[in-house]
Amino acid sequence: MLVSTKWLNEYVNINGINPADLAERITRSGIEVDSIIDRSLGMTNVVVGHVVECVKHPEADKLNICQVDVGDETTQIICGAPNVAQGQKVIVARPGAVLPGDFKIKKAKLRGEESNGMICSLQELGIEGKLVPKAYAEGIYVLPEDAVPGENALPLLGLDDTVLEFDLTPNRSDALSMLGVAYEVSAILSQGIALPEIDYPTASEKAEDLLKLRVDATVVNPMYVAKVVKNIKVAESPLWLQNALMASGVRPHNNVVDITNYVLLEYGQPLHAFDYDRLETGEIVVRHAEKGEVMTTLDDVERKLNSHNLVITNGKEPVALAGVMGGANSEVHDGTTTVVIESAYFAPSSVRRTSKEVGLRSDASTRFEKGVDPNRVQEAAERAAQLMAELAGGEVLAGSVIFDELDKTAERITISPDYINSRLGMKISMDEMLTILERLRIPTQAINGQLVIDAPTRRQDLKIREDIIEEIARMHGYDEIPKTLPVSESTPGGLTPYQAKRRIVRQFLEGAGLYQAVTYSLTSKAQAQAFALETAPVTELLMPMSEDRSVLRQSLIPHLLEAATYNVARRIDSVALYETGSVFLGEEEDGLPREVEHVSAVLTGKWVDHAWQAETKKVDFYVVKGIVEGMMDLLGLLEGLSFEKAVIDGMHPGRTAAVLLDGERIGMIGQIHPTEQKKRDLKETYVMELNLERILSAETDELLYVPVPRYPSISRDIALVVASGTSAGMLETIIRNAGGKLLKDVKLFDLYEGDKVEEGKKSLAFSMTYFDPERTLTDEEIVKAHEKVLKALTEEADAQLRG
Amino acid sequence: MEQQLQQLKEEALTKIQEASTVKELNDVRVAYLGKKGPITDLLKGMGKLPAEERPKMGALVNVVRESVTESLEAKMMKLEEEAINAQLEKEAIDVTLPGRPAPTGNHHPLTRVVEEIEDFFISMGYEIAEGPEVEKDYYNFEALNLPKGHPARDMQDSFYISEEILLRTHTSPVQARTMEAKGGSAIKIICPGKVYRRDNDDATHSHQFTQIEGLVVGEDIRMSDLKGTLDLFAKKMFGAEREIRLRPSFFPFTEPSVEMDISCFKCGGDGCNVCKKTGWIEILGAGMVHPNVLKMAGYDPSVVTGFAFGMGPERIAMLKYGVEDIRHFYTNDVRFISQFHRTEA
Numbered sequence A: 001m002l003v004s005t006k007w008l009n010e011y012v013n014i015n016g017i018n019p020a021d022l023a024e025r026i027t028r029s030g031i032e033v034d035s036i037i038d039r040s041l042g043m044t045n046v047v048v049g050h051v052v053e054c055v056k057h058p059e060a061d062k063l064n065i066c067q068v069d070v071g072d073e074t075t076q077i078i079c080g081a082p083n084v085a086q087g088q089k090v091i092v093a094r095p096g097a098v099l100p101g102d103f104k105i106k107k108a109k110l111r112g113e114e115s116n117g118m119i120c121s122l123q124e125l126g127i128e129g130k131l132v133p134k135a136y137a138e139g140i141y142v143l144p145e146d147a148v149p150g151e152n153a154l155p156l157l158g159l160d161d162t163v164l165e166f167d168l169t170p171n172r173s174d175a176l177s178m179l180g181v182a183y184e185v186s187a188i189l190s191q192g193i194a195l196p197e198i199d200y201p202t203a204s205e206k207a208e209d210l211l212k213l214r215v216d217a218t219v220v221n222p223m224y225v226a227k228v229v230k231n232i233k234v235a236e237s238p239l240w241l242q243n244a245l246m247a248s249g250v251r252p253h254n255n256v257v258d259i260t261n262y263v264l265l266e267y268g269q270p271l272h273a274f275d276y277d278r279l280e281t282g283e284i285v286v287r288h289a290e291k292g293e294v295m296t297t298l299d300d301v302e303r304k305l306n307s308h309n310l311v312i313t314n315g316k317e318p319v320a321l322a323g324v325m326g327g328a329n330s331e332v333h334d335g336t337t338t339v340v341i342e343s344a345y346f347a348p349s350s351v352r353r354t355s356k357e358v359g360l361r362s363d364a365s366t367r368f369e370k371g372v373d374p375n376r377v378q379e380a381a382e383r384a385a386q387l388m389a390e391l392a393g394g395e396v397l398a399g400s401v402i403f404d405e406l407d408k409t410a411e412r413i414t415i416s417p418d419y420i421n422s423r424l425g426m427k428i429s430m431d432e433m434l435t436i437l438e439r440l441r442i443p444t445q446a447i448n449g450q451l452v453i454d455a456p457t458r459r460q461d462l463k464i465r466e467d468i469i470e471e472i473a474r475m476h477g478y479d480e481i482p483k484t485l486p487v488s489e490s491t492p493g494g495l496t497p498y499q500a501k502r503r504i505v506r507q508f509l510e511g512a513g514l515y516q517a518v519t520y521s522l523t524s525k526a527q528a529q530a531f532a533l534e535t536a537p538v539t540e541l542l543m544p545m546s547e548d549r550s551v552l553r554q555s556l557i558p559h560l561l562e563a564a565t566y567n568v569a570r571r572i573d574s575v576a577l578y579e580t581g582s583v584f585l586g587e588e589e590d591g592l593p594r595e596v597e598h599v600s601a602v603l604t605g606k607w608v609d610h611a612w613q614a615e616t617k618k619v620d621f622y623v624v625k626g627i628v629e630g631m632m633d634l635l636g637l638l639e640g641l642s643f644e645k646a647v648i649d650g651m652h653p654g655r656t657a658a659v660l661l662d663g664e665r666i667g668m669i670g671q672i673h674p675t676e677q678k679k680r681d682l683k684e685t686y687v688m689e690l691n692l693e694r695i696l697s698a699e700t701d702e703l704l705y706v707p708v709p710r711y712p713s714i715s716r717d718i719a720l721v722v723a724s725g726t727s728a729g730m731l732e733t734i735i736r737n738a739g740g741k742l743l744k745d746v747k748l749f750d751l752y753e754g755d756k757v758e759e760g761k762k763s764l765a766f767s768m769t770y771f772d773p774e775r776t777l778t779d780e781e782i783v784k785a786h787e788k789v790l791k792a793l794t795e796e797a798d799a800q801l802r803g
Numbered sequence B: 001m002e003q004q005l006q007q008l009k010e011e012a013l014t015k016i017q018e019a020s021t022v023k024e025l026n027d028v029r030v031a032y033l034g035k036k037g038p039i040t041d042l043l044k045g046m047g048k049l050p051a052e053e054r055p056k057m058g059a060l061v062n063v064v065r066e067s068v069t070e071s072l073e074a075k076m077m078k079l080e081e082e083a084i085n086a087q088l089e090k091e092a093i094d095v096t097l098p099g100r101p102a103p104t105g106n107h108h109p110l111t112r113v114v115e116e117i118e119d120f121f122i123s124m125g126y127e128i129a130e131g132p133e134v135e136k137d138y139y140n141f142e143a144l145n146l147p148k149g150h151p152a153r154d155m156q157d158s159f160y161i162s163e164e165i166l167l168r169t170h171t172s173p174v175q176a177r178t179m180e181a182k183g184g185s186a187i188k189i190i191c192p193g194k195v196y197r198r199d200n201d202d203a204t205h206s207h208q209f210t211q212i213e214g215l216v217v218g219e220d221i222r223m224s225d226l227k228g229t230l231d232l233f234a235k236k237m238f239g240a241e242r243e244i245r246l247r248p249s250f251f252p253f254t255e256p257s258v259e260m261d262i263s264c265f266k267c268g269g270d271g272c273n274v275c276k277k278t279g280w281i282e283i284l285g286a287g288m289v290h291p292n293v294l295k296m297a298g299y300d301p302s303v304v305t306g307f308a309f310g311m312g313p314e315r316i317a318m319l320k321y322g323v324e325d326i327r328h329f330y331t332n333d334v335r336f337i338s339q340f341h342r343t344e345a
């Protein structure tokens, strides 16, 4: 909503108030002023000129040499506009003038002819082209004949104005009208308000003599008022009216259309003007369209209608799409003499649906959608009739043609001052509350210590007690509210164990060297299930914005890989990222997918990069495995953790493992398949994905102290030669099983595959720790245990001791 | 003999001074104090002296012996120290060479902001509540006083899965779910999480972003409690000297509704490009829980009241760290994320 302060001043005296101060006060008390627009844009030296003579430039076809009376002299100005003509009153920027865009006007010579200034178009004065009346859109603007040469042109054009741009919240549709703004500003300033006085002569002929009205769709059209004005002379509107419209962002057309737009802006009540003769039938019937019925709207588009669209008809065919747009067949034109003014209440939902369907959002439809003031429907029609009489020479027929079943009663709200104060945490006196409500012109009575309020229908946002609390608070000022804290019983607060452990996981991964990533949940169909630990029906959007973001992911890995590619493409060769986030597995009984939080990581490039001390290591499987083990150890879950070789789509078949917790698959780690790497412009890249919910909700043993050993432990190393395919994990299991209760720890410390062992074999070395908490072990006991281990290794894994 | 002793002493002390290695010094020790040395010889020869001279001479020899020993030890210490210093000199390294990098990694800036906010409210006795990102229309809209047909719930703005299911457009459904679950008892929660809107991604819009909201419900919760809470929050998050101001606004689920500005932390309120010359920066929306919302969750709004507030961690991170484009948060450029490594405390 654009609010011209010049126009506003007609209702509330805001003279002497700096527009910036006014804007600040309006913003602080309820309506955000987005910007303050100075329409003069710093222009000076722009005056009225009279074109005394206008001849073609001898040297240039498109230029005219004009002699222009600018008050103190008659001076020569070269003008290139096609519509300049002798006798016109025009806008002249004299030498020394500065026009918007820092355009300085100087004396000049154009093809040998002196030019002392410029005859201006409205665009050159900073008015948007789409607001300039069509007649002047391609040339200079022509002022009324009574303009006085030499006078400052800016006030004449209403450019000595400041416009406030409101950013209205949906509840404040009352401020979609100049009168609504006037009520608000008068309340803020504690000022009086001057409402329009409607008074005009009427003809003896009655409107109902000419026009019949029938409303069939009474639910969505509970009120319809039509007035008839005869003997109209369609012409250009007076300058003040055009100025008011342009300041409000509306393009002037002709006096009839301009008046309906002016009243719309003034009252917030959209009006429509029909050409009575073009209606042909002398009848208006409001009904729902028939399915498939066709009409051509003002914009010359033929539209196919649906049975829920409300139409205004002449009894035969639609002449307007109610509240949205008029029809081409009944439009007011230059030759119109009799006008029907329509002012109606159309149900918000009906207008919203139709305007959305046909893709038309107009000043009218936005107001109907919010619900217009039931008590202004009639008044707005009267106001338009008055202006048509005053400005278009019209003769208003007596009375109106009316259908009216609209409820216009005010909402009654009863509230006690104590209740208001207890909700705000303040102590405002009842007297002050009454004063505030009076300033807002909200009719209130004090009955038995209660405020009994009849909320005016222009303020549709006032329905319940809390709405009144807001009115009191905002006018009293939010700065006055004290700062307190809730005095409810104190709660300990804090993170749930799940949330606390999730933070620990994040900190561990970051401490290990990974950066946290946040990627999108929406992905493409092709990627939705890639690398997924578990798949389920994919959750799909009804109306995606693009295929790339059309379904919800079931693995975090694809987007992490995208992030890796992004970084590698920017020459960041080493990338280590992790993410915690949900995957979406559709669909559960209640229609919602199962959301499971996962933790995933992607690693590529160097893991340790300390080259000058010859310590550089590439990321490999064991780096990722070590991270998983470290994380699970921190969570007390190392004991139940195991890995087994796995084949997973998109993963390297020889370098991928399933991660198991207590024998249950909870994730996977490994290298992505070389073809995936190539497709994504990545080198050797490892990923992991774990079901975080499963991990964080796993039961752990209570943390209990185990006595620090009082007796020494004894280590024995063995080097084994086994077949290449034998896994270290299996050997370790054999050792542990055979070692008995004295064997406390087994650690692999060497792995060798090469010339020094037989083809098809490899060598592994383990260190074993024997220990008894009760005493020092004897050599004999250790030898016995150790031999059992060796025997088991030989028997179960065909292992030989390496010499 | 006395003279002989004096001479011996002078000689020994000179040799000690002249010795430049531990070995040379040991040679001196052996030469003068050893079993075959002149002092031992002198002691041995004492038997030839008359008995009455023996004690005097004995004492004299001991004095000389002690003096030589003392000097020897002092010199020994000095030489050893020199030897160590020479060794340490050899062991010297170039301390300007780069150190072995310790592993680094850090929170995403949004997590950093979210956890900072969480921690403040946890210290005030709040709990953290979370909920599904795919939500029922009921919790996302209806339970929040946004009935079907309400203009604010345009299909164009939300990602619907079906008529009744959508990607949540705010974290408020967690509030609705919590209220419903608490069955009428008091609540103090913070709800962080991902939310989704049907926006084209550009410098200031993202179809996925984060929100963090707060809700307090209980008997006699007042608007002044909201103001006091937000004031403490602003001071904790943006500096002790911050001031707040509330401006009337509108949200369907609160009444009255306000927007909170803080005094600009860059210019202190004088006006700069961060605050668009106003001295104030809009940080969050808030209000008193709408009676309809309380009613729908099973609370009696004439007894129980509440306040709620919500903000965007992206916006806060952008303001705090001067990030100009929201897309940085979702590109996962390591050069961006790694800038949020250091502590600010």
Ligand SMILES: [Zn+2]
Residues within 6 Å of the ligand: B264, B265, B266, B267, B268, B269, B270, B271, B272, B273, B274, B275, B276, B277, B279, B280
């Ligand atoms: Zn500033």
